[in-house]
Every structure is written in structure tokens, then in C-alpha cells.
Amino acid sequence: MSWGFENDPELQEELDWVEEFVRDEIEPVDQVIEHAWNPRDPVRNALIKPLQQRVRERKLWAAHLGPELGGPGYGQLRLALLNEKLGRTHSGPVVFGCQAPDSGNAEILAHYGTDHLKKTYLEPLIEGEIVSCFSMTEPHGGSDPTGFRTTAVLDGDEWVINGEKWFSSHALWAEFLIVMAVTEPDAPAHKSMSMFVVPADTPGIERVRDVSVWGHDEPVGSHNHLRYTDVRIPAENLLGERGQAFAVAQTRLGGGRIHHAMRTVGLVQSAFEMMTRRAVSRTTKGSRLADKQLVQEMIADSWIQIEQFRLLVLRTAWRIDRYNDYRRVRADISAVKAAMPKVLLDVAGRAIQIHGSLGISKELPFGKWVMESFHMGLADGATEVHKVNLAQFLLRGTEPDDGLFPPYILPTRRAEAQARFAEILSAAADDGDDPA
Numbered sequence: 057m058s059w060g061f062e063n064d065p066e067l068q069e070e071l072d073w074v075e076e077f078v079r080d081e082i083e084p085v086d087q088v089i090e091h092a093w094n095p096r097d098p099v100r101n102a103l104i105k106p107l108q109q110r111v112r113e114r115k116l117w118a119a120h121l122g123p124e125l126g127g128p129g130y131g132q133l134r135l136a137l138l139n140e141k142l143g144r145t146h147s148g149p150v151v152f153g154c155q156a157p158d159s160g161n162a163e164i165l166a167h168y169g170t171d172h173l174k175k176t177y178l179e180p181l182i183e184g185e186i187v188s189c190f191s192m193t194e195p196h197g198g199s200d201p202t203g204f205r206t207t208a209v210l211d212g213d214e215w216v217i218n219g220e221k222w223f224s225s226h227a228l229w230a231e232f233l234i235v236m237a238v239t240e241p242d243a244p245a246h247k248s249m250s251m252f253v254v255p256a257d258t259p260g261i262e263r264v265r266d267v268s269v270w271g272h273d274e275p276v277g278s279h280n281h282l283r284y285t286d287v288r289i290p291a292e293n294l295l296g297e298r299g300q301a302f303a304v305a306q307t308r309l310g311g312g313r314i315h316h317a318m319r320t321v322g323l324v325q326s327a328f329e330m331m332t333r334r335a336v337s338r339t340t341k342g343s344r345l346a347d348k349q350l351v352q353e354m355i356a357d358s359w360i361q362i363e364q365f366r367l368l369v370l371r372t373a374w375r376i377d378r379y380n381d382y383r384r385v386r387a388d389i390s391a392v393k394a395a396m397p398k399v400l401l402d403v404a405g406r407a408i409q410i411h412g413s414l415g416i417s418k419e420l421p422f423g424k425w426v427m428e429s430f431h432m433g434l435a436d437g438a439t440e441v442h443k444v445n446l447a448q449f450l451l452r453g454t455e456p457d458d459g460l461f462p463p464y465i466l467p468t469r470r471a472e473a474q475a476r477f478a479e480i481l482s483a484a485a486d487d488g489d490d491p492a
């Protein structure tokens with residue numbers, strides 16, 4: 057039987073190295089660069105590229121990928137433990153070559169790209185030389201992809217794309233975009249769309265607005281509103297079969313969601329660490345914050361929430377490794393995805409409260425993390441949609457009960473038990489040994 061909550065010594069050694077590397081090398085870089093994803097920023101390149109090289113030498117580069125794609129084939133459980141360490145930083149995932157959305161886009165290209173697309177985009181993407189964009193959500197609604205209006209029409213040996221996309225994160229830096237468009241308007245909604253690789257310099261792509269979000273200080277918004285007007289791409293840039301966009305999207309979304317959750321564990325752990333340090337350091341009315349019971353409650357509630365969430369994430373990662381089939385763990389991933397924003401909101405909120413005015417100031421990151429919790433409640437699908445998916449899965453296969461009252465009410469169960477044990481009960485009663 058294999059069951060345990062301890063790392064084997066080799067893994068622990070790697071994780072200890074990562075922890076030290078993150079604290080000593082990556083956290084300081086976070087303080088001076090604007091956006092770790094921007095490959096055109098010379099300061100970012102000067103600071104991040106040498107760190108990436110050290111990660112490669114340590115054989116921890118692109119740990120989400122299997123050996124066939126140049127990764128160490130870590131598996132999701134080990135990746136979860138690694139990502140926890142990276143999650144406390146902004147640049148960590150980029151330094152380790154496992155950042156969203158590029159990690160998911162690489163998985164799509166690896167599964168569905170032609171040799172030419174792999175050579176042109178997958179290889180430099182995995183090497184960290186370029187970044188990419190996943191362009192799916194549309195301005196009139198993201199939660200219901202069946203309502204998307206962007207179209208792609210085959211014209212000779214080219215697809216012609218027309219439409220608008222919204223929140224296409226990192227489009228301003230991307231070398232290519234993965235775009236979802238209606239190709240089979242007469243098919244049922246879930247079979248009507250296809251997925252394409254669109255080179256970012258293709259004529260007809262217009263950046264309508266560079267949208268920025270609360271919580272991210274960036275000089276130019278990195279969630280871009282794009283308009284595609286007669287954008288022509290080669291026929292071979294279709295990913296997977298015509299009409300299979302939903303299946304292709306799942307290749308990236310399942311992994312992407314759980315990877316965000318792994319990193320969020322690290323984020324809330326670091327909020328917790330600061331919260332406890334402040335509680336034992338600050339004194340008011342003659343005693344430490346740590347000695348006030350209402351503060352103790354905040355500490356206890358935070359720890360419980362973090363550990364519950366962490367266990368759910370690790371269990372889900374374990375199930376992905378075990379079954380190697382994202383469809384089989386979709387409900388688990390939805391549960392993790394729905395739990396994630398609340399844990400971050402609650403823990404970051406308590407960290408603000410315990411730090412008082414300092415906590416709400418821009419001298420600590422908690423306010424940013426509160427906003428981050430709302431990003432997490434939307435990106436890769438709204439919390440409500442994931443809860444609905446989870447509930448539908450959990451309810452599937454449960455049969456309705458006949459009758460006015462369910463058969464599990466206590467009077468019914470007691471009557472059944474009395475009938476089953478009637479002989480013993482009546483013998484005991486005859487002996488005058490009344491069990492009641």
C-alpha cells in the first residue's frame with residue numbers, strides 16, 4: 057500500500073533547492089521588472105535569462121512537459137509541489153519555463169500541430185524564446201462559447217478569419233495566437249468551432265484596446281481586445297479536426313486550471329507566513345496580536361483553509377497522474393478551480409486585517425492578491441460555471457426516491473432494523489433485558 061504525506065529524499069532536495077533559489081534569486085527580480093512575460097524588455101531579459109539557464113542546468117526546465125518535449129516528465133503531483141514554491145513570485149513560472157498561457161498552448165501544439173508548426177512555434181516556445189496568446193473569449197460573452205461569433209471560412213488553401221476577441225492576454229507580445237472560430241455554422245454548437253494557429257504579424261489583426269486590470273501595475277494593458285478582419289492563414293494551421301475546438305481547448309484548460317491552483321497554494325502560504333510574523337511582532341494594549349483570540353481565529357481559519365485547499369489540489373494532481381485522462385478528472389479540476397478564489401480572497405483579506413494600515417498600503421502585496429482572487433474567479437471560466445459543472449457531475453447517476461418521505465428518515469430506518477433483528481430483540485425482551 058502506498059499512502060503518505062512525505063516527499064522522498066531526492067524530491068525534497070530538489071524542492072529545498074527551488075525554495076532557496078526562489079527566495080534568493082527570483083523574489084528580488086520581481087521588485088524591479090515590469091512584466092516577466094515581456095520578451096522585448098531588455099531589463100527583464102538581462103535578469104531572467106541567466107536564471108532560466110540555471111534552472112535548465114538543474115534539469116527543472118518546463119517541468120510540466122514529458123521527456124519527449126524536453127521536460128523532465130515530472131508528473132502533476134511533483135509539479136504541484138514545485139509550483140507551490142514558484143507561486144509566491146510573479147516571475148517564478150517564467151524562470152522555470154512553465155508559465156500560463158504558454159504551457160497550455162505548448163500542449164495544444166504538441167498534440168495537434170503539424171511538423172512545420174512545431175518547428176516554427178513549439179520549439180522556440182518551449183525554449184522560452186517567444187510567448188504566445190490564447191484568443192478565445194469574445195467581447196459579448198466568455199462563459200458561453202457556443203455563442204461565439206468569430207468565423208473562419210476556407211478559401212482555397214487558406215482560412216479567412218473575421219471577428220473580435222477580448223482579453224486575449226499577452227497578444228501584444230505574442231509571436232502567435234491560438235484562435236477559436238466558427239467553421240461549421242450548421243453543426244450542433246459543440247461541433248461548430250475549430251482552433252487555429254495565427255501568426256501574430258498576419259495582416260488584418262488589429263489591437264483595438266490594450267486592457268489593463270486592477271491589481272496589475274503595467275504600463276500597457278496586457279489583456280488585449282483584438283479585431284480580426286480578413287485574416288488569412290494557411291489551411292495547415294488548423295489544429296485537430298474541423299469542428300473539434302472544444303476537445304482541443306480541453307487539452308490546455310484542464311492543465312492550466314490545476315497549475316494556477318498549485319501556484320495559488322504558494323501565494324496563500326506566503327500571505328500566511330507574513331500574517332503569523334506580524335501577529336507575533338506587533339503589540340497593542342499590552343499584548344501581542346498573536347495573544348488576542350480574534351486574531352488567533354484568523355490564523356487558525358487561514359491555516360485550515362490553506363491545508364484543505366492544498367490537499368484537494370494534491371489529490372487532483374495525483375488523480376491526473378493516475379488516470380492520465382483529463383476528462384476523468386474534470387469534476388476534480390472544477391472543484392479546485394471553484395475553491396481557489398475564495399481561499400485567496402479570505403487569506404489575503406485576513407492578512408490585510410492583521411497588518412492594519414500597513415496591510416492595506418501598497419507597501420505590502422495583499423491588496424493586489426485580493427484583486428488577483430477575482431482574476432482567478434474569471435480566467436479559465438467563472439467560478440459559478442465550475443460549480444454548476446461539479447454539481448451536475450456529482451448529481452449524475454443519483455436516482456430519485458419514490459414517496460413523500462425519503463427512505464432514509466430515522467423512523468423508517470429504525471423500523472427496518474427492528475424487523476431485521478426482531479428475533480434478538482424479542483429474546484432480550486423475554487429475558488426482561490429491555491435494550492431501550
Ligand SMILES: Cc1cc2nc3c(=O)[nH]c(=O)nc-3n(C[C@H](O)[C@H](O)[C@H](O)COP(=O)(O)OP(=O)(O)OC[C@H]3O[C@@H](n4cnc5c(N)ncnc54)[C@H](O)[C@@H]3O)c2cc1C
Nearest residue numbers: 190191192193197198199223225431434435436437438440
Ligand atoms: C485575468 C484574466 C485573464 C484572462 N485571459 C484570457 C485569455 O488569455 N484568453 C481568453 O480567451 N480569455 C481570457 N480571459 C477571459 C475569461 O476566460 C472570461 O473572463 C471568462 O470566461 C468569463 O467570461 P466573461 O468575462 O465574458 O463573463 P460573462 O460570461 O459575461 O459572465 C459574467 C458572470 O456571469 C455569471 N455567469 C456566467 N455564466 C453563468 C452560469 N452558467 N451560471 C451562473 N452564473 C453564470 C458569473 O458570475 C460570471 O462571472 C481572462 C480573464 C481574466 C480575468
